[in-house]
Amino acid sequence: MTNYLFQTKINFERIVLRNKAFFLFDMLLPITFYLLYTKILTTGIPANAMAVWNEDYLVSMMIYSCMLGGIITTSNTLLDDQTSHFKLFISLKPISKFQYYSSMALVFIFLNLISSILICSVGIFINHIDLSLHLLIILICINLLGTIPLILIGALISLAKGSNTVNLLNNLVVFPLAIISGLWWPIRIMPDWLQRIGKIMPTYQLSNLEQTFLHTGSINWHAIINISAWLVIIALLFLVLSRIQKRKGSIFE
Amino acid sequence: MSNILSIQNINKKFSGKTVLKNINLQIYSHSIIALVGANGAGKTTLINIILGLITSDSGKITFLNTQHWKQITGVMMQDNLALNRIKVKEIINLSRSYFKHPLSYQKLLSLSGLNDLENNYMNQLSGGQKRRLSFALSLSGNPEILFLDEPTVGMDSNARHDFWQEISKLRQNGKTIFVTSHYLEELENIADRFLILQNGSIAFDGSIQSLRNIQGNxxxxxxxxxxxxxxxxxxxxxxxxxxxxxxxxxxxxxxxxxxxxxxxxxxxxxxxxxxxxxxxxxxxxxxxxxxx
Structure with missing residues (x-):
């Protein structure tokens, strides 16, 4: 346990505290989007509809922020650990790979917690959303749990190796996924076929889960099952690809 | 001397090309074993298979007398650890934290030769300093068997001399050392046993004297x-x-x-x-x- 805590502390320092520029960018992008779509590009919307939009878009931007943190930060950090031979270093030590990945995941979840709190603060202090602290805390917790499959997607992308490929995959996954999941614009404005695809995605289901809880206070079990299924599929895919790379001898190239 | 590692019938192909074929070795304690061969002979692949980094197509690797082989092995790979935002003292302590009976922090710092640079970030070190640090990190767990893959690449002549002195001391203290190097003259003076890997097979296994008897003295x-x-x-x-x-x-x-x-x-x-x-x-x- 001691080495787990020490490893997590070191990971936190190198990924967050000693990488402030990256940390700020990671936080600012979703906040900027939130302000853009709730303060600037919203002319002609009635006040009561605007209040609902501010709340719904708060949820969307919390999820989008976790996509940036969960997918882009994870994949780039794991790739960095590979090119700097840190993953190789860890693989040769008497600790499990689960310890390495879970310790990293804790840091990424913490990053997502900070960004969720910051977006909620913007919602409260600038957009004056009327949600109880209790409800916001539950929404943030649901969001952080929903982040786990996103972190796994980031880990999966990092297996692609090479910063060019990883960046390309990040862009190919994050932005289209955000759009078809209805995080930037409502999903109902999209063609039916695209809506059908979007509604299967884990980020749409996470948004659905949070918005159901936000508006009705009930748990959307269908969304939870969908997200869990994605978690299992991505984890299996990660394990299979890791094994193939180990067999091909390319895991630490 | 007791048998510490058994390598049985290891075969490996990459994209249909045979890299290792029928490798059988018994590694005994308290000795220095030099694995030599031309570039592409399969040295690094063999070490990677022994260390579980690559899976072999067939065969078996057994570290004898232990279930937890990573607790008794130390590894210095060809590539230096080059993390940007970790300090020398942090990586030493992190490495120590993984082992049940680690060497002391001061001993490892002294072995790395970085006594005045413990607060520096790793990316501020020179190539030779990173190499020395990798060597110290490989000894974090006070290992019984040490794998060194091209250990002296990037070291100046003084550092290389000090390095082999340390290796000599480790053997005297009962460690087993498995080493590959392109600086053959360095191995000649120190290794007890030579393994020549050629086209994926062990072409020779014995002392330098028995090699001279075959190859001319x-x-x-x-x-x-x-x-x-x-x-x-x-x-x-x-x-x-x-x-x-x-x-x-x-x-x-x-x-x-x-x-x-x-x-x-x-x-x-x-x-x-x-x-x-x-x-x-x-x-x-x-x-x-x-x-x-």
């Missing part, structure tokens, strides 16, 4: 304007090589060779008799194998 060198055919007919020559006017002849019987070339002494200058070195023997080995 003496190297006779001289300069001459005479044609190489003058010397090729001499008996008991193992190999002869001409580089311009410089001749290198490997033999087990230097006295007979000197007698045989006496009639040509007026046309010979800079005559020297040396013990054959590993470089020459490996070169001969490769040529013989290529001719087979």
């Amino acid at each position: 003496s190297l006779v060198e001289f300069d001459s304007e005479l044609n190489i055919k003058t010397f090729t007919s001499i008996q008991n020559i193992i190999s002869i090589e001409q580089l311009g006017q410089h001749f290198q002849i490997v033999t087990n019987d230097p006295n007979d060779l000197i007698i045989a070339i006496t009639p040509y002494l007026t046309a010979i200058t800079n005559l020297q008799i040396k013990q054959t070195n590993l470089d020459t023997m490996l070169l001969n080995y490769r040529e013989e194998h290529n001719h087979d």
Whole structure:
């Protein structure tokens, strides 16, 4: 346990505290989007509809922020650990790979917690959303749990190796996924076929889960099952690809 | 000496090309084993398979007397750890934290030779300093068996000398050391056992003396304007090589060779008799194998 805590502390320092520029960018992008779509590009919307939009878009931007943190930060950090031979270093030590990945995941979840709190603060202090602290805390917790499959997607992308490929995959996954999941614009404005695809995605289901809880206070079990299924599929895919790379001898190239 | 590691029938192909075939080895404690061979001979692949970084197509690796082989092994790979935002003292402490019985922080810092740089970030270190740090990190868990893959690449001559002194001390303390290096003259003086890996197979397994018995123990060198055919007919020559006017002849019987070339002494200058070195023997080995 001691080495787990020490490893997590070191990971936190190198990924967050000693990488402030990256940390700020990671936080600012979703906040900027939130302000853009709730303060600037919203002319002609009635006040009561605007209040609902501010709340719904708060949820969307919390999820989008976790996509940036969960997918882009994870994949780039794991790739960095590979090119700097840190993953190789860890693989040769008497600790499990689960310890390495879970310790990293804790840091990424913490990053997502900070960004969720910051977006909620913007919602409260600038957009004056009327949600109880209790409800916001539950929404943030649901969001952080929903982040786990996103972190796994980031880990999966990092297996692609090479910063060019990883960046390309990040862009190919994050932005289209955000759009078809209805995080930037409502999903109902999209063609039916695209809506059908979007509604299967884990980020749409996470948004659905949070918005159901936000508006009705009930748990959307269908969304939870969908997200869990994605978690299992991505984890299996990660394990299979890791094994193939180990067999091909390319895991630490 | 007891058997510490057993390697049985290891085979490996990459994209249909055989990289290792039927590797069988028993590694005994308290010794230095040098794994040598040309680039692409399969040295690093073999080490990666032993360390579980790559899976073999068939065969078995067994670290004897332990279920937790990573607790008793230390590894210094070819590539240096090059993390940007971790300090020297942090990586040493992190590495120590993984082991049940680690060496002390001060001992590891001293082995790394970075006593004044413990607060520096790793990316501020020179290539040689990173190498020394990798060596110290490989000893974090006070290992019984140490794997060193090209350990002295990037070190200056002083650092290399100090490094091999440390390795000597480790052997005296009962450690087993498995090492690959392209600096063959360094291995020659220190290794107890040589494994020559050629085209994926162990072509030789034994001491340097037994290798000399096969490959010739003496190297006779001289300069001459005479044609190489003058010397090729001499008996008991193992190999002869001409580089311009410089001749290198490997033999087990230097006295007979000197007698045989006496009639040509007026046309010979800079005559020297040396013990054959590993470089020459490996070169001969490769040529013989290529001719087979």
